[in-house]
Amino acid sequence: MxxxxxxxxxxxxxxxxxxxxxxxxxxxxxxxxxxxxxxxxxxxxxxxxxxxxxxxxxxxxxxxxxxxxxxxxxxxxxxxxxxxxxxxLKAVIINLALFIIYMMFMPVAGFIVSTFLYLAIAQLYLAPKKPITLLIAIFVAALFSAGPYYLFSEVFNIYLPRAQW
Structure with missing residues (x-):
C-alpha cells in the first residue's frame, strides 16, 4: 500500500x-x-x-x-x-443547508410559502448582486412556488402541503 x-x-x-x-x-x-x-x-x-x-x-x-x-x-x-x-464548496453547503431548512419548514408553512422563501433566498445568495436580480428572483420564486401548486391541485388533484397556521 x-x-x-x-x-x-x-x-x-x-x-x-x-x-x-x-x-x-x-x-x-x-x-x-x-x-x-x-x-x-x-x-x-x-x-x-x-x-x-x-x-x-x-x-x-x-x-x-x-x-x-x-x-x-x-x-x-x-x-x-x-x-x-x-x-x-461554501455555496454548495449553504444551498444544501437552505434546502434542509426548506424541507423542515414545509409541513408548517405549506408548499407555496416555504418554496417561495427557499427559491428567493437561494437565488439571491447565488445570483450576481444587481438591482434587476431582486426582481427576477422574486418573479421566478413566485412562478415556481404558486405554479406547481395550482398545477398539481387543479390538473392532477394532488394536494401539496398546506400551511398549519
Whole structure:
C-alpha cells in the first residue's frame, strides 16, 4: 500500500464519508417509511417496498465503504487540507443547508410559502448582486412556488402541503 500525501488522500476520504452519510440517511428513511399507515386488506404495509429499497441502498453503501477501505486502506488527510477544500464548496453547503431548512419548514408553512422563501433566498445568495436580480428572483420564486401548486391541485388533484397556521 502506497503512502499518499494529505491532498491526494482527501478524495478517498470524502468518498468513504459519503458512503456512510448516504447509508445513515437511507436507514433513517427506511424507519420513516415503516411508519406509513398499514392497510387492513393488504398483507404488507405501504412502507414495505420503500423500506426494502432504503435498506438495500444502506447495505450497498456499507459494502462499498468496506471494499474501498480494504482496497485503499483507511484514508488519512490533514484537517487544514480538508478545511480548505470544504471552504471552496461554501455555496454548495449553504444551498444544501437552505434546502434542509426548506424541507423542515414545509409541513408548517405549506408548499407555496416555504418554496417561495427557499427559491428567493437561494437565488439571491447565488445570483450576481444587481438591482434587476431582486426582481427576477422574486418573479421566478413566485412562478415556481404558486405554479406547481395550482398545477398539481387543479390538473392532477394532488394536494401539496398546506400551511398549519
Amino acid at each position: 502506497e503512502r499518499r500525501n494529505s491532498e491526494t488522500a482527501l478524495i478517498p476520504a470524502l468518498q468513504v464519508l459519503s458512503y456512510f452519510i448516504i447509508a445513515l440517511g437511507a436507514v433513517f428513511m427506511a424507519f420513516k417509511a415503516g411508519s406509513l399507515p398499514a392497510s387492513r386488506w393488504e398483507p404488507m404495509s405501504a412502507g414495505t417496498f420503500p423500506q426494502i429499497i432504503f435498506f438495500g441502498v444502506a447495505l450497498l453503501c456499507g459494502v462499498a465503504a468496506v471494499v474501498e477501505i480494504s482496497k485503499q486502506g483507511f484514508p488519512r488527510t490533514s484537517f487544514n487540507v480538508a478545511w480548505r477544500r470544504l471552504i471552496a
